[in-house]
Amino acid sequence: MSVLKYELTAPQKSILLTEQFNENTCVSNICGTLSIKQTIDVDALERAINLFIEKNDSMRIHLFGEGSKINQFIKDYSFVAINKVKINVLYSLSNLEKDVINQHFTILNNDLYRFIIFINEDGTGGFIANLHHIISDAWTMSLLIDQIMSYYYSLITNKKIDYTKNDSYIDYIFEEQKYKESSKFERAKNFWENQFNDLEFSYLKDFQSSSYEGCRKCFSLTKKKTNLLLDFCNNNKTSIFSLFMAVLNIYLAKINNTNSSIVGTPILNRSNFKEKNTTGMYISTVPFRINIDRNCNCIDFIHKISKHELSVFRNQRYPYNLLLDNIRKKFNITKNLFDVSLSYQNARNHRNTSSIPYSCKWLFNNCVVNNLDIHLYDIDDTGMINIYYDFKKDLFSEDDIELLHLRIMEMIENIISNPNLKISDLEILSFKEKNYILNEYNNKISNKLEE
Numbered sequence: 001m002s003v004l005k006y007e008l009t010a011p012q013k014s015i016l017l018t019e020q021f022n023e024n025t026c027v028s029n030i031c032g033t034l035s036i037k038q039t040i041d042v043d044a045l046e047r048a049i050n051l052f053i054e055k056n057d058s059m060r061i062h063l064f065g066e067g068s069k070i071n072q073f074i075k076d077y078s079f080v081a082i083n084k085v086k087i088n089v090l091y092s093l094s095n096l097e098k099d100v101i102n103q104h105f106t107i108l109n110n111d112l113y114r115f116i117i118f119i120n121e122d123g124t125g126g127f128i129a130n131l132h133h134i135i136s137d138a139w140t141m142s143l144l145i146d147q148i149m150s151y152y153y154s155l156i157t158n159k160k161i162d163y164t165k166n167d168s169y170i171d172y173i174f175e176e177q178k179y180k181e182s183s184k185f186e187r188a189k190n191f192w193e194n195q196f197n198d199l200e201f202s203y204l205k206d207f208q209s210s211s212y213e214g215c216r217k218c219f220s221l222t223k224k225k226t227n228l229l230l231d232f233c234n235n236n237k238t239s240i241f242s243l244f245m246a247v248l249n250i251y252l253a254k255i256n257n258t259n260s261s262i263v264g265t266p267i268l269n270r271s272n273f274k275e276k277n278t279t280g281m282y283i284s285t286v287p288f289r290i291n292i293d294r295n296c297n298c299i300d301f302i303h304k305i306s307k308h309e310l311s312v313f314r315n316q317r318y319p320y321n322l323l324l325d326n327i328r329k330k331f332n333i334t335k336n337l338f339d340v341s342l343s344y345q346n347a348r349n350h351r352n353t354s355s356i357p358y359s360c361k362w363l364f365n366n367c368v369v370n371n372l373d374i375h376l377y378d379i380d381d382t383g384m385i386n387i388y389y390d391f392k393k394d395l396f397s398e399d400d401i402e403l404l405h406l407r408i409m410e411m412i413e414n415i416i417s418n419p420n421l422k423i424s425d426l427e428i429l430s431f432k433e434k435n436y437i438l439n440e441y442n443n444k445i446s447n448k449l450e451e
Contacts, residue, residue: 005064005071006173008134010319011269011281015134016070016107017321018369024104027212027367028133031101032141033093034149037357039123041156046082048151049115049127051161052144053080058169058280061135063108074170075111084117087125093118097128101363105132126358137283138345139268144279145360153356169280179317188318191311195289196323199331202252202261203339205371209392214368217389217401226385232416238302240385241344242309244376245288246302247411248342253292254428262289264341264370267316285320286312287337298426299419339371346378368392406430 008016019028036045053059060075087093096118105112112132119125129144136144154161179185221229233239245263252261269282290308292301328334362377368390377386389401410430414421427434 003073005073006170008070008072009173009176009281010321011137011284012072012134013319014284014321015132015281019107019134022212022367025212025367026102026104026365027369028105029101029103029130029365029367030133030136030138030141031097031128031130031363031365032145032360033097033126033128033363034145034358034360035093035126036124037359040117040119040125041152042084042117042119042125044155045117045125045127045148045152046084047155048148049082049117050080051151051163052148053077053113055147055163055166056143056169056279057165058135058140058278059113059131061112061169062110063112063134065108070108080115082115082117082127084119087118087120093120097363100128100130101365103130107132107134128363134281136279137281139270139276139282140279141362143277149356149358167274167278169278172275172278172280172282176317185318188315189322191315192318192323193326195287196327196330196337199327199333199337200258200260201335201337202256202258203371204252204255205339205395207371207395208335208339209371209395211392211394212367212369213393214364214366214390215393215398216364217391217398217405219387219389219405221385221387223384228416229385229412232419236299236302236419238306239344240376240378241342242302242306243412243415244344244374244408245309245342246298246305247408247415248340248374249288249290249292249305250298250301250423250426251408251411251428252340258292260289260291262287262338264288264338265312266341266343267313269316271317284316285341286316287320287323288312288342289337292423294424295422297420297422298415301423302415336370341370341373342376343373344376344378364388364390371395403430403433406432 015028054077057074060077061072062075063070063072065071085091085096087096096116100114100116103114112135114130116128117125118128127148129141131141131144151161153159229240229243233243245265248263249261252263253259264285265288266283266285268276269284270276270278275282288308290305296304324337327337371392373390375388375390377388387405389405391401407428407430411426411428414426429437
């Protein structure tokens with residue numbers, strides 16, 4: 001029986017390109033840990049993971065071919081024996097997580113997922129999932145958590161399980177082909193070409209590193225500060241993402257002395273209910289470009305950002321690799337359009353499907369594609385926003401990131417206290433920096449006068 005083969009989707013091709021430039025690295029690993037806060041039934045958890053693999057065909061994608069001629073097919077399901085590891089004082093969960101996240105995938109003719117069940121000495125435990133980005137995105141990880149815990153709960157409580165296969169990722173392949181032949185595709189192409197009639201770069205670092213080795217710096221906003229941001233956004237009919245995007249665009253324009261700025265942003269790229277409930281790689285990155293009038297006040301600019309977001313979302317399905325190729329040919333360049341990306345992660349799993357107490361955490365794969373990726377995390381219902389800065393080690397130090405975070409947060413605080421402040425009057429130096437400069441200058445003047 002012949003195997004049905006399919007082309008890669010545009011989001012998958014983007015991941016493949018990154019993978020081919022960074023072979024034998026973990027740049028495409030998406031990894032997370034789920035810990036169950038009660039004694040676990042190992043056999044039931046193994047069966048629940050297998051149900052997830054069986055019912056979602058994107059998990060069983062296999063790649064074959066070579067070079068740019070890579071295709072995919074869906075491997076038939078067969079039971080997967082999940083590796084089980086006992087955690088003790090000599091081998092901690094954090095050690096296991098490091099071992100898992102540091103295992104790269106051989107992407108051709110292999111499974112593109114790894115699951116490990118861990119058992120603590122007190123009988124509690126959970127699992128670690130490591131998926132290759134070409135079969136998964138962050139939204140898929142949320143679906144994974146929801147479904148596996150739902151199956152697990154049904155198995156240990158003897159509830160009926162629906163064995164019907166979930167919607168297929170293959171459907172998206174055909175939908176994408178229809179889109180490329182539609183008027184929507186042409187309208188999106190015109191939209192993006194108009195966005196880049198001219199080109200003005202606004203890099204955080206005017207240097208493109210060839211290394212993908214990265215570090216993560218985390219900052220947690222207090223509940224008080226989070227509520228302050230949320231109240232401001234609610235009162236001004238905007239969003240946390242729009243607020244941070246506005247500040248980041250202003251910051252980049254000011255340090256580059258440009259009249260526009262470009263920030264990359266990952267887009268969900270799931271346009272309907274069916275796609276939002278289908279696992280697989282959908283997410284795409286778009287270059288968020290905005291013109292900046294420095295006489296505009298900050299709140300009006302934030303609203304301009306919000307309005308521009310709607311246009312970007314309407315045209316999000318247009319493949320970024322096509323846009324980038326066209327721009328590079330048009331302007332005879334080879335570099336990227338941006339070196340900073342901003343994402344807002346709020347894909348919560350639905351804990352109401354299971355009464356089992358558990359917690360989840362994402363694992364950083366120690367690789368960064370852009371010079372800097374900023375993630376706003378609001379996924380754990382803690383009432384606090386976490387901000388993760390993933391940065392290239394050869395370009396930034398931890399002190400650099402701390403300073404950038406301080407500047408961004410003080411810019412936001414200044415906008416909250418005075419929404420009508422003009423962009424030209426919004427300072428990018430922190431209060432601490434200004435004090436240092438002022439004192440240093442005064443000390444130099446005093447020393448000269450004493451000479």
